[in-house]
Amino acid sequence: MDVSKLRRGELIAAAGGIVLLVSLFFLDWYAVGVDVSTPFGDISSSGLEFGAWDGQGFTGTIANLVILAAGVAAVGLAVVTATSRTVTLPVAASALTAALGIAAVVMVFLRIVFQPGQNEFVELRFGIWLALISSAVVAYGGWDSMREEGTTFEEARDRLRTRGEPVGRPAPPTPPPADTRADAPAPAHAEPPEPGPPTDAPPQEEGSKPPPRPTP
Numbered sequence: 001m002d003v004s005k006l007r008r009g010e011l012i013a014a015a016g017g018i019v020l021l022v023s024l025f026f027l028d029w030y031a032v033g034v035d036v037s038t039p040f041g042d043i044s045s046s047g048l049e050f051g052a053w054d055g056q057g058f059t060g061t062i063a064n065l066v067i068l069a070a071g072v073a074a075v076g077l078a079v080v081t082a083t084s085r086t087v088t089l090p091v092a093a094s095a096l097t098a099a100l101g102i103a104a105v106v107m108v109f110l111r112i113v114f115q116p117g118q119n120e121f122v123e124l125r126f127g128i129w130l131a132l133i134s135s136a137v138v139a140y141g142g143w144d145s146m147r148e149e150g151t152t153f154e155e156a157r158d159r160l161r162t163r164g165e166p167v168g169r170p171a172p173p174t175p176p177p178a179d180t181r182a183d184a185p186a187p188a189h190a191e192p193p194e195p196g197p198p199t200d201a202p203p204q205e206e207g208s209k210p211p212p213r214p215t216p
Contacts, residue, residue, distance in 0.1 A: 003082055007148050010078045013097050013141025017074025020104070020134035024052050024067055027127030030116060049125065055116055063107040067131065070104035073097045074138040077145065094145035095153055101139025108132045 006014075023029075031049040052064055077097045108131050115122040146152070 005082050005084075006078055007081070007145060009094065009141050009143070009145030009148055010081045011141070012144060013074040013094075013101070013138050014078035016101075016134045016137030016141055017071040017077075020067065020071040020074070020131055020138060023127045023131040023134060024064065024071065027051065027130065028125040029111070029128040029131070031123045031125055032117070033121050033123050051127065052111075052131070057116075059114075060111065060116065063111055066100070066107045067104045067135065070097070070100035070135060070138050073100045074141065077142065081145075094142050094149060095151065096142075098139055098142030098146060099153070101135055101137075101142050104135035105132065105139060108135050 028049040029052045052067075053061075056064065073093070074097050077093045080093050108128065112124060112128060112132070115124070
């Protein structure tokens, strides 16, 4: 592993990915508020606190998986860049990291808007805000890595479709079909016909009679 290969984009994405994973697994995202009536007035206090994976339904679990994928891709981008000998895989990894970072921002924002329970009884904790910020950092780090490589989402998509082959590579030309028709013209470089066998008869002068044949 060569850490010197890491550019600014990979370092930013990796840092955001680590913070995102910490907030996803170890910090509280919500707290259920409890109103207590006392002679001195109503006192609001936070009762049960829970994290991103506690008491979530199907949609919450899907959102968490997208956020988890963004954090893993951000850390994996740095690892792949530091260990790869070619630039094809890091370019595709940077585009994937940027896309997942954007998706994670959307998922965390939806988790803020659609809280598990009625919003007036649920309080947002520090962990979910940290997840929102770190998701944006992951998206920016992936985009910055793409910019340093000089690639775009369209080029990365084409690379994935062609399994790493260079984009725009021309196909080898196909040879023209051979002409097998019977009336096809003979090639221009055909060899001349061979001369016939020589004759021993002496040339005859014009107007002379042939010699008489001997009688047996």
